[in-house]
Amino acid sequence: MNEDATDPIVMEALEWFVRMRDDKVTVADRQAFEAWLAADEAHAAALKHAQALWTRFDIMQPEFDRMRRGRPLISRRNFILGSVTCIGGLGSLYAINQPGLFAEYKTDIGERRTIGLPDGSTVELGSYSALSTRFSETERRVELYRGEGFFDVSHDPARSFLVDAGGGTTQALGTKFDVKFVDDLVTVAVSEHAVQVQGRGFSNLRLEEGWQISYGRDGLGQPIQASLDTVEAWRDDRIIFQDVPLRRVLEELERYRRGRIILMDSSIGAIPVTAVFETARTESALQTIADTLGVRLLNAANYVTLVYSAG
Known part of the structure; x- marks a missing residue:
């Protein structure tokens, strides 16, 4: 053969x-x-x-x-x-090794879903996301297995609201915040009031409204000012990139389509990308990236997309 x-x-x-x-x-x-x-x-x-x-x-x-x-x-x-x-x-x-296989709440690829929690809080789940809740008389705990959630937390001074993701925990000190867990990296952004981020290997940190922070295998990063329009764009079926490395752009686009996007040439992974894409048109987004950056796409039966330098 x-x-x-x-x-x-x-x-x-x-x-x-x-x-x-x-x-x-x-x-x-x-x-x-x-x-x-x-x-x-x-x-x-x-x-x-x-x-x-x-x-x-x-x-x-x-x-x-x-x-x-x-x-x-x-x-x-x-x-x-x-x-x-x-x-x-x-x-x-x-x-048996699929993250969130037995999650309480899940979304499919390209799906958004708003969930009302027992305490009156709500969480909007983004594409291909999964979480479970463990509420008790002393705390309200949520585990985000993968994907992204926007949390609007009801006031309950007797019970902390905690979101576990990727080995860290975000505690609500106010109302609205976004937690994103993709490819072993967790990013927390605060839309209203504040949260406290804590985890193994790094000290507790209070994050104020309008700021975001990421943590992962390399520990806790530095807080940066968040563009909330960019952070929450997925809630309007858009994704916005501002000088984001190509490798991370491809990882994000992969969440909105079936199949893998594989970067074959690591030397182009750091190329910055600035663009606005519709989440329902990822194939068009990939072609735009190819045309703009001068990279090549190879599709295997529309399921595997290989990205490599055109040079």
């Missing part, structure tokens, strides 16, 4: 190869994959060629590293097995 990525069967196998490793994979996806695999003996061979092709060009490892960082319960042995084979048990492997 031709191992070139232009071979139609290999291209189709590439799509399945990545789709089955996507944390957005659905039960229907897994059933369709098994049907595709059983339909023709050539498909299993194509799948092996696809895996070899990706390994050769070293474009799988960053994705696997990112998934592995967020899944401490998966053993090295199982991770390697899951990386090498797509046949048998793949769906269950990813199902």
Whole structure:
């Protein structure tokens, strides 16, 4: 069989190869994959060629590293097995390690949802987000597993309102704030009053209205003044970038479409992007980025998008 990525069967196998490793994979996806695999003996061979092709060009490892960082319960042995084979048990492997799989509230890709909480507070969930609540007589605690939420907190001096995300906790000291948890980075922005941000490895910090801060593997960053129009643009189905590195722009766009966007050339990841995109038109956004920055896009059956330098 031709191992070139232009071979139609290999291209189709590439799509399945990545789709089955996507944390957005659905039960229907897994059933369709098994049907595709059983339909023709050539498909299993194509799948092996696809895996070899990706390994050769070293474009799988960053994705696997990112998934592995967020899944401490998966053993090295199982991770390697899951990386090498797509046949048998793949769906269950990813199902048990999908963040927020059993979350109380979830949104699909491109969906926004406003949820009324038992205490009268509300949270608006952004695209592909998940959270659960644990309310008691002494505190109101929310865990954001992934995505973004805008919180409007009701006053209750007897019970603190806490949002856990990415190893840190944001405590409401007022009413309205935004918490975003994407790719191991948490960003908190305050729209009204103040919050207190605390976590392992860094001291408690009070964040006032109009300010934002991020924390992640490298600890707590420095507070910066927030552009609240930019922070809350997703609530109007827009995303705004102001001198944001290309790699982070692609990570954000990925939240609003099915499939992976993979940056093949790390040297262009730091290129700053300033733009306003509609969340429902991510393909158009990708093409605009390509035309503006002079980068190239390669689509594998519209599921995998590879971004690399045009030079």
